[in-house]
Amino acid sequence: MKKRIISVVLAFSLAVANILPVNAQSDLTPDSLEETDTLNDDNKVDTKQEVNEEDNNQISDKEKELNALLTSAKEALKELASQKDIMALVYLTDSYDLKEKPDSSSNSLEKLTSGDTVFIKDIEINDGKIWYFVSHNDKKGYIEKAYLAYSDEDFIAFEDKYVTEIKNLLDTLYALDDGVLCAKSSNYADIAQFPSSYHSYLNALKKAHPNWTFVKQNTNLNWSSVIANEKGAKSLVPGSYVAAYKDGAYGSGGWYYASEAAIKYVMDPRNYLNEDSIFAFELLTYNSSYQTKTAVSKVLANSFMSGALRDNKSMTYATAFYEIGKSLGVSPLFLACRVYQEQGAAGTSPLISGTYSGYTGYYNYFNIGASGSTNAQVIASGLSYAKRQGWNSVYKALKGGSQIVASSYILAGQDTLYLQKYNVTSKNTYNHQYMQNIFAPMSEGASEKKAYMNTGSINNTFVFKIPVYNNMPSSASPKPTENTYNLKFDRNGGDPDTSKYYMYWVYGLKYGTTYKVAKCNYVKSGYDFAGWNTKADGSGTAVADQGSFKNLTKTNGATVTLYAQWVKKGSGNTYTVKYKINGTGTGSMSNQKITYGKTANLKAITFCRTGYIFTGWNTKANGSGKKYGDKA
Template sequence: MKSGYKCSAKRIAAIGVMLCMLVLTCLTVTSVLNTKAEESIGQGHVNYDVTGLRIRKGPTTNSSIITTVSGGFKFDIYEETTDDDGDTWYGIGFYLNGSYERGYIYGGYITVDKRNDYKPDADFEEYLDSQGFPDSYKDGLRQLHAQYPNWVFVADHNGKDWSDVLDNQNIIGRSLTYGSAVSSWKSVADGCYDWETGEYTQLDSGGWVQASSALVEYALDPRNFLNADNIFMFENLSFDGSLQDESGLESMVDGTFMENSSHNLSYEGNDYTYITGLLLAGQKSGVSPYHLASRILQEQGNSGYGSSISGTQSGYWGYYNYYNIGAYASGGLTAVQNGLRYASRTDSETLRPWNTRMKSIVGGAIYLGQSYINRGQNTLYYEKFDMTGRGHQYMTNVLAPRSESVKSAQGYSDSNKNNIAFIFRIPVYENMPENVCEIPTGNGSPNNRLESLYVEDYSITPTFSYYTTEYSLIVDYETSSVYVGGSALDSSADVSGLGYHDLSVGSNDITITVTAANGDEQNYVITVVREDKEPDPEPGPGPEPEPDVTYPGFSTDLFVDEDERYITGINVSEYTGDVLDRISNYDGAYSKILNKNGNEKDGLVGTGDILITYNSSGEEVSRYEIILYGDVNGDGEIDLFDFVAVKRSILGIADPLGVYWKAADCNRDGEIDLFDFVAVKRCILGLGSVKQ
């Protein structure tokens, strides 16, 4: 081939230049030359659900095998060709044991990620902008446009917020993956994983478990599927006789149980094959027969091993459910039993009971059309990720749209793909992540929990639980370091952060990190507060004033600030009568304690209350506000409400005002800080008291 000659010439020239350079610099050749940067026309990867795909020396199954690869394997593409059967093969470059090799790979199980030969198309760029496609969509769409210029891409701005949709799909039981998947595909959320046994919770028969949030993000992100195969998850699934025919169905069922089956497919006096039967089902239901074929293979397997179509299930002999409608485990029944129970009921509109194969194929298609495709869930993507507001989804397998889209793509001939103006409805969400959500790949135990955690000679709060990740501890000034001990729940996990930790005065965060075998990390944090030295005692009250006929006399344990007109020294939980007994009045004068609203009190005295003295004529002669240190909300007690008020002030959320601010400054240093926070906390825990 002429193009092959050009590649060889470039390679020879490049090798010659390299050898000359090595000779001139007295270097030794130790690696294989890689010329992929100048020659490749694109990049691709093996589909993630594929194992044991062969790379061969030529574009035919008769060529010798170089190696086998599995899902996620990446390579450079140098040419695209077809074999005698019309199947697509790619000439690729890849690394094998440190060397860059060349070979061929069958195109049916790979995804072309990027083509380097794309030429800018001004009209198409203007169209992408008019549709409102974000920039992160455009590269994939450009690649598809270059390969299939007749295809039409419609941006479906569905008005849904990305985070809301993601949260909705992470509800337990809504998005599943198979139990044998790598650990990063499986959820360890509450109810999905047993940290002690390392077992995942089965949520459906057949070993299905909850998908991890990272896998849901990958499956939900349309940008991951803008390639020639997966784009068909966005294809309209309605019936179109001009596009869908027997030859396309033959391609879809090739090599499956539906190709040359001996199953009895009679219906209304006529005999059908799977191919003609699916065309009939599409016509009657308004659903694409390609989609119906793909759905059957997804549910029953290429070999047709599914118990739902055996006709021999105990208790449901002679019933069939090709699309597994209503097939979910509940009420003590398996998914298969519930699906066949559904099939056995009577509903003339959907041809139930499905006591023949064709009634199941045609009637089930009518159900799909009525319930999903003809009601707005008209793409594979929207059948899984429902945006109609009904909370209604056909499938729980989070990767079903990806695998079914490949089957759908295979149903169309290359001629159809090149000449038909397929319309693809591609979702665009509000507030999407800037970068594409990649598929998680980590494996190994996900267990990143501690079995025990302690601080030697102290008790942490709250009591340890491997679900609880934040703890606190208060130590006195003399404690300059603590020892933190603990162990992982899973022996394969690594733990860092244990051992001795020096403490500074104030707050110290000690972080213990557990790294699971699959790389997932979990942090446990112990906040250790080291108290400062005890502050110098407050100066005692001055000499008792001479008795005055109008001004009150105070007992020596009360402190009066005559400049700012406030009183301290009143005990927490002290009642009005007890405080008034500590005040002396003369010549008919008397005192009252009012609340901040001016009403006389007879209960507990708190911050913000007012002590007023009246002379014998009832005229006010003095007024003082009362402060109880630590009683920030003025209820006369030190409790959780005060704790929160101090914390909010430290965090800069909200500061108390006036005497309430002074009450929060427990150590009277002119600031509301960590020491005041500790004083209130110790008082609440019964470990100390706030000095008044």
């Protein structure tokens, strides 16, 4: 009978919950309910309708306790939120309607998607549910606790002190079973939100690290569009990588445009779902228990930053990163890894020497504002930016760069290493990307993972924000492979083949490798040999007799034919190269005559276009033809 009686009181409590202030106490009692009691033959109240006064008082005490605890929680959370930004991610749902009030039936202010970053400001309870008051862009509203993931240890400590007890009281009063709150259940509710092609990777990580939480970031972007938009100067690879990763030189600084296959490989989130790369998706908030000064020191141990600042021997780099990260509320390990990525282990860049001519005493450790197609342009632009910012000490450069990264990237929603390189958020999509190196998220993530391993904190509570795209391949994009192609020769009207006039096929030429063509054995009566071409009519790629060539095709396993080119004897074996500015500019360049079969350098450019940097010549105006460097 006791269970039946409690249910009557709870029905009353729920009915008034939405019209009483959170901290108010109801004056109503069960006696004020509509009288529906029935009398039995002995003029006694039917026990099925009886209200047990003892139970009623017990519930009333619990409600008072809940209200008092909520008041304390609200005060504590507001104090914490005034000290730092409390970041959280929407998860366990494809989309969520930000509510005007802490009520499922309340008006929707904005539709959030899985992976969106919000900032927690306050706490409320209603209908037995815990709600957080949050901000997202210019909107403020309510989200159920169940649909937020976070790794901020100060906030988790707040929840341990207040919210756990609030939930226990709610469970007692409302008999709720809020199973969705626990992302560590046996069915892994967080993993279930992802496409099936993610599951095997995430299940393996969850099994090894039960405290890790995975949040699906719904990008709502089509995979093919993403790849197309990341091509060009925003995606570069170092010259040390094999040709399959490259698609032509980017200026003269030793960098190359990334091939489409390379971009697909590094952008496919499934290629990061392993122990070494997962931290490219780590939510970059500050957590004091494991993001310690010792942990930062281990990151910097084998680099030029292992000791004191270059211009201040009283402070170490580890101390600087730790203090700066703590003050900004972002991971000091991330800040240290970012500078390590930008400057390398040796730290020999003029951007951080403090001695570069014209910029003595200025430093730019994060390479912010440093851009250009030559080293000189990159250095000058980066140090000019540092001078404008007043970064005339190492500490100022570290702090100033950290503030920009924190405010312009992390707190603006680009809050993982991956998103800082590949901006697939809804703000400035495909733009506002911190670096051009396509491997930066993987390498920085590996450095952070190593630091956590070295400090024994790899099994701490981490939240990983992992993008999902529309129409992705059914499996992870593979690493680019080194393509090979075959070469055959065509006499193209020359005299009939004999054992004397024969050119052998060449097999297994590697894309990206330079080769030299053999001496031509073909002859044609009344004609002189004028070199080779990939088209019979001479409109393709030309190769001189015994000249050098490379990358005649990008297609793996293809066979390229070189056609002999012939000119009549005495007809003048030359052709003309015409130079065009390809746009509006100044300057002129005369035509250049080149002898067939002979190697010649192109003229140095004398054209000028304001606001543009010359990157080379091409036989097609849109850059899709044969590429040549300046004076190549």
